[in-house]
Amino acid sequence: MFSKRIIILQLIIIGFNTINVIGQSDKYALLFKSTLEEESTYYDSEFSCEIKYSWRTFSFQYKSTSLNKREPQYDFYYLPDDFIEINLLFEGKVDYRTHTVPDCFMIPEISIDKTNFNIMPLFGCNFTVIVYPLHVEGTDNTEPVCSTTTLELRGGYDWEYLIGDTVSEDGKELEWKPLSFSTPSINPNIGDIYTIENINIDDLDVASPKRKIHFRAGHVASGTYVTPITYTVTGCSPQFIGYYDKIKTSCSYFKDGNISLKIDRDIDPSEQLVVTLFKDESSGDILTGQYSTKQLSAIDSKIIVLEGFGGGVFGFKWPVDIDAGIYYFRYQTLNEADTPQKPDASDSVFWDKLVKTPNFTIEKATNVDFTAKWVNDESCFEAGDGKIQIEVTSGETGRSYFYIVYKVEGTTETLERDWTSFSGTTTVISGLGKGEYKIKVKDNEGCLAK
Known part of the structure; x- marks a missing residue:
């Protein structure tokens, strides 16, 4: 008078040597959560699973009664470290009160392997099994x-x-x-x-x-x-507080700008602070340098040196000069023993604590420029009282200036007057005889007008 519904699910095993499932290893395991579904048309269901490793077989069984229907059962099995695929054989059956429910057979091709160690739900006609592969x-x-x-x-x-x-x-x-x-x-x-x-x-x-x-x-x-x-666990990379002592290039054609950074903490003895400078270009950011609080190169001894400002604030000067342009820093703390990589667009897990600073601009010094104009020729033959006026038209505010004069005769230039300082931006060079002259001007930082 009873009809039976039978479900068989079978998986394949490959490549085991001597295996001891229980206690062999605790790196990998399977947790089975099995539930028999409650349904008024059947009763006294049962479900079983066999796990086979080589010549060994381990199994568990679950029977439902009116007291435990829909209550999950858990079964836990360790796996060997070197497993490749696991062989599982599931079988479930239900005794029905009537003949109106058709039989059901399921034999799916499923595998659980180390390279695809994923959760696997298995559904039968009257039961649900979820296999949780455990490996942290x-x-x-x-x-x-x-x-x-x-x-x-x-x-x-x-x-x-x-x-x-x-x-x-x-x-x-x-x-x-x-x-x-x-x-x-x-x-x-x-x-x-x-x-x-x-x-x-x-x-x-x-x-x-x-x-x-x-x-x-x-x-x-x-x-x-x-x-x-x-x-x-270590302290996070120090947080960026701000820039200080930003210096533009000393001359328009020099590459000697610089900048300093303030951060919100010192570093531990076990840490190093690695700082990388990037130039922000329209064609793409350019990595221009990387230094640390420890020496990174046998041929470059420069390091980052932190100084305290009190109140838990520390700062450092970038150890090399910077050309004019737009830049930003990326930095983080690492183990003192590490040799840092160079951060890139992908920012691998090596750089999991990167701090990116806001863009800053290193400006060029204002170019020195001047004009020279005739004032008067000699008043008499060989009087030597000719005059030329020079006027500095651009340059850095607050700087003083010097001029030098050469007398030009064909291809020969003869020093007429060595570097001479003058106040303000305008002066008159006097005491000049008849002839052609070449004049150069520089400021007190040595920046030549070009």
């Missing part, structure tokens, strides 16, 4: 993170965290704190967690265990977890 990964943990870092973690189900040591001095595991439940991926913010724990990262010694934060995932109810991921 996400934001790169080879570089320190800071309080502004928001992590991207995936490969979990129930999530917990722990700041500092994971075991006590007597070898007992310390208490992990709940973070999120029934969530395959999470995006925790480092600063938020430390704030909850009332820990100021900037107050921690560089060797403090509390500069380590661990995240693990698994199934809280059964107390089973995969290997945690650990991050080193």
Whole structure:
């Protein structure tokens, strides 16, 4: 009088050696969440799964009754580190009260493999299974993170965290704190967690265990977890406060401008501050230099030197001269032992704490220019009382000027009067005899009129 509905789902296994599923490794695992659906037309359903590794078979079974319908069952299995694909065999059946419900058969071709380790929902005629592949990964943990870092973690189900040591001095595991439940991926913010724990990262010694934060995932109810991921926490890159001592080029044709930056904190002994200068060009930004608080090149000994201004404010002068143009800096703190890369358009995770400063302009000094005009010739033969007036028409405000005079005879230039200072912007050169003269003018910074 009963009709049976049977569902079979089969996956393929490839390439295992000797495998011990339980306890072999805790880096990879599968969490099965199985639910039998409640429906008035059937009762006493059952569902089973076999997991096969080489010659070993592990299985679990779930039967529904009037008391546990729709209540999920969880099953957790560790996988070997070197697995490639997993063989799973699912089978479900339902005994129906009537013959009106047709039979159902399902044999999909599905695989779970390490290169595509994704959540897999499996739907039968009377049951739902969700396979959660557990393996914690996400934001790169080879570089320190800071309080502004928001992590991207995936490969979990129930999530917990722990700041500092994971075991006590007597070898007992310390208490992990709940973070999120029934969530395959999470995006925790480092600063938020430390704030909850009332820990100021900037107050921690560089060797403090509390500069380590661990995240693990698994199934809280059964107390089973995969290997945690650990991050080193450091202070964020200092925030930009402003520019100071901006210097234009000393002459219109020199490339000796400069600028200094103020930031909101000193750096730790374990850190270096790496600063990169970019020139903002219409054809694309140009990287023009990179320096650090440690020497980066055997052939260039220049470094960034921080000076304190009080109140937690520090500053530094860019260690090389700058040509006129529009620029900005990009900087961040790194481990002192790192050799920094050059930031580029992609800004890899190596540069996860970059600070970009506002554009600034290094201006050219105003070009020195002047006019020269005849005042009078000699009054008598060889009187030597001819005069030429020169007037500086442009140059930097507040500078003084000098002129030099050469007498020109064919291709020969003879010094008539060496560099002579004059006040203001206008002077008269007197005592000149008959002839042709060449005059040059410069300011007190040595900038020649060109």
